Amino acid sequence: MSPAERPLSPHLQVYRWQLTSVMSILHRATGIALSVGTIVLVSWLGAASDGPEPYAAVQHFLGSWIGLLLLFGWSVSLYYHLCNGIRHLVWDTGYALELNRVYTGGWAVLGATAALTVVSWVVGLAHWAH
Amino acid sequence: MTEQHTHAPMRSSLGRAIGLGSAKEGVTHWWRQRVSALALVPLTIWFVIGVIGLAGADHATFVAWVRNPMTAIFLILLLIATFYHTALGLQVVIEDYLEREWARLATLLVMRLLSVLFAVRGILAVLKLALGA
Numbered sequence: 001m002s003p004a005e006r007p008l009s010p011h012l013q014v015y016r017w018q019l020t021s022v023m024s025i026l027h028r029a030t031g032i033a034l035s036v037g038t039i040v041l042v043s044w045l046g047a048a049s050d051g052p053e054p055y056a057a058v059q060h061f062l063g064s065w066i067g068l069l070l071l072f073g074w075s076v077s078l079y080y081h082l083c084n085g086i087r088h089l090v091w092d093t094g095y096a097l098e099l100n101r102v103y104t105g106g107w108a109v110l111g112a113t114a115a116l117t118v119v120s121w122v123v124g125l126a127h128w129a130h
Numbered sequence: 131m132t133e134q135h136t137h138a139p140m141r142s143s144l145g146r147a148i149g150l151g152s153a154k155e156g157v158t159h160w161w162r163q164r165v166s167a168l169a170l171v172p173l174t175i176w177f178v179i180g181v182i183g184l185a186g187a188d189h190a191t192f193v194a195w196v197r198n199p200m201t202a203i204f205l206i207l208l209l210i211a212t213f214y215h216t217a218l219g220l221q222v223v224i225e226d227y228l229e230r231e232w233a234r235l236a237t238l239l240v241m242r243l244l245s246v247l248f249a250v251r252g253i254l255a256v257l258k259l260a261l262g263a
Contacts (some may be wrong), residue, residue, distance in 0.1 A: 050162065052188075
């Protein structure tokens with residue numbers, strides 16, 4: 001077999017999905033999503049500095065269903081990347097690298113992401129309604 | 131040393147001592163990514179709490195929030211750390227997936243340019259609001 005035809009690892013077509021690899025892919029995917037999200041952040045700050053009308057326009061867009069959907073995706077991505085990033089920082093110190101603790105940490109990150117997202121939206125929407 | 135070389139090592143003793151590897155930057159990129167990540171942990175938590183408190187806020191309320199010196203300082207630090215960390219992360223993604231040299235270089239340059247552009251735009255907006263210009 002020539003070098004060009006040799007199967008590369010990980011061979012995604014035959015690779016069994018597992019928590020560890022999925023979470024690794026998600027870390028990169030949410031990082032890319034958050035990079036796009038920074039444009040929204042800067043637009044929001046820029047509109048506010050331009051005056052009440054541009055600010056109201058951005059607030060109106062963010063309050064629409066598509067705006068809320070974007071904000072929801074942004075919040076899930078942010079909490080995931082934050083929690084999993086902390087997991088990475090812990091690994092960098094040499095802790096929690098045993099396979100069972102890698103899985104425990106993974107589930108903890110997913111649980112924390114879900115909990116933080118739900119709490120943020122309950123509090124945020126309650127605040128918004130007033 | 132447990133390493134045994136049956137023939138001449140690929141890496142010179144000097145190369146091993148300097149420890150910068152084939153990319154000539156050693157752990158620099160890795161380390162900067164971790165330091166900016168560490169800075170972003172408290173900054174992000176602070177920002178998210180602030181934004182939730184501002185849900186549906188009018189312009190005057192928002193401006194009053196940014197006029198607080200601590201808010202302005204943290205927002206500028208957040209913008210710097212965010213775009214620095216973003217540029218480092220996107221760099222790795224670009225280097226991983228773009229094989230052709232010119233495409234990789236061009237994308238890296240555009241990505242860096244946009245990162246700096248958005249960071250400066252954000253910082254100027256905060257300064258304008260904070261200084262009341």
